[in-house]
Amino acid sequence: MKPFMILVMAVYLLACNSKNPAIKSAPDLYDYNVEERIKELGIELTIPDPPVANFVNAVKTGNLVFLSGKISQNSDKPIFTGKLGPELSVEDGYQAARLCGIGQLAALKAEIGDLNKVVRIVKVTGMVNASPDFSQHSKVINGYSDLMVEVFGDRGKHARAAVGMSSLPLNAACEVEMIVEVQD
Numbered sequence: 001m002k003p004f005m006i007l008v009m010a011v012y013l014l015a016c017n018s019k020n021p022a023i024k025s026a027p028d029l030y031d032y033n034v035e036e037r038i039k040e041l042g043i044e045l046t047i048p049d050p051p052v053a054n055f056v057n058a059v060k061t062g063n064l065v066f067l068s069g070k071i072s073q074n075s076d077k078p079i080f081t082g083k084l085g086p087e088l089s090v091e092d093g094y095q096a097a098r099l100c101g102i103g104q105l106a107a108l109k110a111e112i113g114d115l116n117k118v119v120r121i122v123k124v125t126g127m128v129n130a131s132p133d134f135s136q137h138s139k140v141i142n143g144y145s146d147l148m149v150e151v152f153g154d155r156g157k158h159a160r161a162a163v164g165m166s167s168l169p170l171n172a173a174c175e176v177e178m179i180v181e182v183q184d
Contacts, residue, residue: 029183030153034115037151038105045106058111063119065180067107069127071172072099080173085131088173090139096173097126097143104144104178105151112182119181121148121158127175130164137162144176 038045048057051068059066072079072095080096082088088096109115126141128134141162148156158178168175 029119029155030116034118034151035109038115041150043102043105045102045109048103048107048110057107060111060182063181063184064122065108065111065182067104067111067178067180069125069175069177070100070103070107071169071175072096072103073170073172078170078172081171082173083129083131083134084136084140084173085134090136093128093136093140093173094143097141097176098147100126100174100176101144101147104176108180115151117183118152118155119183120155121152121178122181123179124148124158124160125177126160126162127165127168128162129166129168129171129173132166134164137164140174141176 051057055068057068079099080088080092084090084093105115108118112118124141124144126137126144128137128140130137141160145156145158145160148158150156165175
């Protein structure tokens with residue numbers, strides 16, 4: 001056998017029999033089951049309602065999923081409404097942002113089927129319905145960010161913006177959108 005053929009066969013056998021640490025299968029991304037973790041946190045993910053306007057809950061392109069903004073709502077009725085500052089406390093806003101996160105997890109699961117495929121939460125944009133003098137937007141959106149870390153561990157840590165808005169749809173306390181890297 002020619003040396004070149006031996007080299008080609010050796011490389012082929014090594015490739016077939018080795019595991020590339022950079023490429024892990026979905027079950028190997030975590031040392032726990034993400035969906036079981038969500039249940040342990042007392043969270044039940046429901047099938048997301050279809051959007052009421054001309055957009056979709058999520059768009060997957062390549063290995064990225066772009067999730068539309070979610071407010072803390074239940075059957076089209078916002079749970080936390082009003083402005084942070086005069087009407088709602090920072091703790092109210094934190095809980096509203098956490099509920100936005102639960103809605104996003106449901107939309108993400110509907111899009112990719114298995115949350116164990118999440119490689120990383122990449123980017124979060126949090127919008128807070130706030131009075132002009134309110135300045136604790138980050139503390140409000142921490143409700144969302146903390147949930148992502150509770151669910152995904154270090155893979156839930158993300159780049160983020162937390163900004164104030166003069167109003168949000170349905171007078172919701174906050175709205176959050178995110179970008180997620182997933183494994184095919």
